[in-house]
Amino acid sequence: MPPIALLAPIALPVAAAAVAAATSRLGERVARLVAAAGAWAALVALAVLWLTVRSTQELSLGPLGFGAGLDLRLDGIGVVFGIIALVPAALLLTLQQRGWQECTVASLAIAAVVLAIESGNMVLTAIGGCTAATLAVVQFDIEDVRAVRPSWASVMIPWIALAWAGVTLQVEAGTAAYAAVPVSALTTQIFALIAIAALLGAGIVPWRGWAVRIWMRPSLRAASVTAATLLPLGLYLLVRAYELGNGRYPQLWLNLALAAWGVLVALGAAVRAQAASTRSEYVAETVPGLAGFALMSIAIGTAVGLFAGLVLLASAALLTSALPLLPDRRSPAALFVVAAAAGVPPGLAFGGRVLGLADAFETGNAFGVVAIAGAATWLVAAAAAARSVGLPAGRRRQATDALALVAAVLGVMVLAAGPAVAALASITSDAIAGVMTLPAAGLAPDPLSIITVSTRLPAVALFGPLLILGAAAVALSRPGPATTAAQSKAPLFDVPGAAAAMSLRDRVSSWTVPEQYRSLFDPVALERVAAGGRPALWLASLIALAIAVSR
Amino acid sequence: MTQLLSSAAGDTLSLLVYPGLLTIAVFGLAIEVAWSAVARQAIGRPNLRWRRPPTVQVIVALLAMLAVTQFAAPFNAVPTADRNLVIAAIAIGFTAWAELALDPELVARPGLLLIIQSCWLLSVLGPAIEPESLRPQVLGNALVPALLPVKVASGFLYLLCLPALMRLWPMSPPAERRARPRFNATRTMLWFPYCGLFTTLFFPPSADDLAGAVRFFGISIIAALLCVLAGTLLARRGAERARGLYTRAVAPYSLLVLALIVVTLTLTR
């Protein structure tokens, strides 16, 4: 496979965008099909590129002019994240009704995300990420300019931070190429910039950030594609940071801080979810909650933790494509998807969470406390999920039965994929070995079980029979009454001090400059003075400049 | 392939028979009958006609089966290396929420239940921090003097939480219209998971022989009876006192246990 083929996963969505725009007169259906075909083609190209060689492939097309070259590099971890980002994106482009403009912009955003993932250096990743974030904002505004969307600044900050980290590496180490940066160059300051980029780029924050608010829009077309592409891209940076640091972060406390942040994010999502007044409010918290657990697992700094994070990201990817397809009414589809997101055994999300928590316990020190908090958070999320079943829909989106069926199938896939977790581990262990050293016994010596430090997870032997027994038993069981208890509408608990914090926030936001001082801060008057072309001001400025340089 | 089939057969046996479904049912039935007698509940005439079981009971049973396979019970066919405390704790924790999801009318005060469940989770997982192991038998075996205070404090917290988690407190769910609650089939399936986990975590594992089995189930039954006793006392004190106990005593005590865990962690480093 010639190295130039590395351009294919980027070029195909771009070409699809161009064709979608060119065929706009033929109707939206054509544009939708073209865009979906482009995303699927990119996915196939990525898979073919990897499967034909099964080792890292590189392509260098020379310097671009700003200190970074057009260096593409496809390694195992790139393929894993590419698949995690492309599968839901392709599904959504296939299943959701979109106008040609949305199809075009979404395809370009997908190409930008693949560029960021395939990029061989950090600066190019920043360009790809910034492009994807900008196009996400454009998608939101095309879809509904009045609906809530992430502020442009909030999606730009992370990529400017990453660009700064990249150029700092260039200045201090002479290169920002992932494969060439010396281990000593990854200082705490540079890692902090990468972490800021990762957390804000994916919207992984404990408060109700943009990653939550986008799910509350009237339409979920742009939200779902954005969540499907930007969430993995953010966490991808933290995984690449392991490669830069030869399998570890500059300081152990950084791992601990990130893991704690991940639990805080999941806890924030769970606390908000248990107080949600509608099912759509609950749904908005599911993907960020999973992202918090994924962050916690990835931050532990072991191969098992990283694998657990990947499993949770894969679950989040499938659920991201299922959530916007759910109907408003209470249905088995909603039940399956909610159960899968909550981590009901023996689902994929269950396996990922168990592995992540187990790994945190086995890492020891304060990670154990983080793991206890994580486990408690998991139960809060489970309680919120249980409560959500009885909540009113809370939105006016109607999904067809066919889409509901697809959502149900995706939910069942996540629930039924638990036994396959060991097989996934043996498939991805080579990719994980590319960024950190595997344990001596390996991650998954066979596709049946996963070895952690103190235990072994017999995925197939335990989850397999449980799945079969469970499916048979549930099929034979008698559903309970579909009643909604009044209590299920009330929050399970109130966060202490939340009301006080809200009132303080309202008070602070209501502060204004006293009337008698307003003239001092009148921007219009200041502008009039500055732009009035007054010689007196010019002379005063000249004197000020003279004083400034003479000191 | 042979290895897969043999281990799958062993795990299936554990799920369905011992220490799985059959054991859960027998143990639970015995303790539930005892509780009904103590609480003067009507057991009701056994209905021998086959009826499809409610989904909520099926789900709770499946979760309980998964949990008990992780116990350090004698003759457990699941290899010791394959047992994981997190799986047991989360599977048991999920049972309450399966009820809330599938039959919300059965769950009283879910908010308070969540707080108590968090305290219980601390008592289950707290002792696992310092040993850095999730093998239940390893935690049961941990008798290092430095770790004993955490273990004892966690065990006591576990017992304090048990009556509420088993719904032996005097708080009737919304659907309950009767003065005297009836035999609770869902709870029947939770007696062994909760009590067996207590035995697994806080007592050295029993040998794989008859004496060991007697010891294991004996301790579990004592734990269950202690729970029944506490439930009776709570029932006498009334709902408000019970809620007061859990919000004003158990929750702060769990924070104390957490502090103890952190102090132990710091001192042993």
Added chain:
Amino acid sequence: MPRLAFASGAALGVAGLVAVVLSRADLTSNQLGITLSLSPASRAILIAASAALAILVALPPPRAERSTLLRWGLGGLAGMTAMAAAPSLGLVVMILLLLVVLQASGVGRRSYANRFRAPALAVGLLALAIALAAMQGPPLLTRLVVVCLVAGLAAALGVLPYIHEFDPDETTAASPIPWLAFLGPIVAVVVVGKAGEMVEGAEDAFGALLIGLGLINIVVATLASWRTSSDAQAWRYSFVADWGLALCGFGLVLPDGVGAALLVLYSILLGRLPLYLWSRQSLREKAQADRPINFIVAAALAGSAPFAGFPARILLLRAATAMYWPLALVLALSFLLWLPGSLRLGRTMGAPAGRQLIGVAVALGISVVFGLFPRPLLGLAGL
């Protein structure tokens, strides 16, 4: 006859452009008894300015006559080329003086004094800098030269604190926009390029002053572009904000900084200026729109990837990090200030159609190409 005049003017302009393109960088000529030479950076800016003029003449904004655009553009280009080729700052200032007088002689809505005063002040300050540089004296004298040079440059461009008075309804040719967006880039490149020997011993002060003014312009102009009441004013402030970046780049002295400054100047000439002219009609009609094209224009104006502003910002961050990292932090934060104003400017494009839509697409296409691959532009400038 007008067609013939137009064609001949266009042909002469093209011939001039071909001559500039073919002229090897740093080629010197003594044929007129005076040494003429074209630095690579000046040559690159001249080519960019010519390209901008070609785009505007080919796709003129509504209500704009090609002949008028060509007349003003070629006149400006002639002066710019003369400044670029002039051997000393003295001659450059004299040519600048001529351009000031010629621009002020045009028909405008502001009073003659208001149109003339600020650029004339620039000429006076630059002349004073030359006179002081010719004297020997204490180090303070060199610092005064620095002040006069920087203040003169700021006054010529019309950036803070020497911002020119602006009338939204004035014709672009008579407004301060040509100084900001057409003549300004070459004036800056030439003045900064020739300032070297004049500020010997006070290079630090020269750089610091440029960076200081740059930061002030970035902060004030980005906020003003967002909050000001008039949309046309907002456009003017957006040019000033871009100049803030360019001044910071020139002040950082390092090749990366200069490269960043040149990229900003290219994006002003080939992006912001044409977009501003194509938005004039909707500015007059106060027609705003929220179409995809408006958001993409906003992204391009905000310097977001993949448009040309982003690599300029990356180079600027690199130079600032190499020199003094807190400056990079300030710059990184300031980059966010472009966003709200750019969204507003994007909306003022209205709903471009026909020629205007083609023009916007061309400008965006150029911005994307140089945003992803700016090397040819930087190579053209010898970087």
Added chain:
Amino acid sequence: MTEVAAFVAWLGAAVIVLADSRRGLAAGLAILAVAAAAMAWSQGEQGGAIVLLAGGVLAAALRFTIGPDGWGLMQPGSTPRLLFTIIAALVALWVALAVTSGPSAGIRFAALTVLVLLGGRLLQAAEPAVMLTAIAGIALVLGFVSGDGIASYSLAALITAGVSAMPAPAPPHPRGT
């Protein structure tokens, strides 16, 4: 000779500062041109001196024909301008003699005082003829400070004459692109 020329240059610039009409402005420009030519001559640039004088005189002649009628010298309200001419001269003298050093203090004084006076006039004036005269004076000074030999003198002369030939600006235009 340079010192005398410098004094004459100041005189010319002062006249431009104090005059509001075409005759006074033309006189000031002519005096300034003579001084600039004398200074070029003193530097051994005879050709340049002649060119500069020609350009300056032509500019003065053109200014004599364009602009408000009369001399307009020291009209009521011009006292601050008078003080400005004296103070600027004193400061320039101090800088030229005490602060700076070099071959010719006269040229330093002339350049500084003329640039400051005419720069001030540019900022203060509103009448096009006055502003164009001031900028023409600055062009003359640039001619002898830029130091590019005959080229700078010729260009300065051309610009001085060209600027003075500019007609009165057209009235404001309504709207446009």
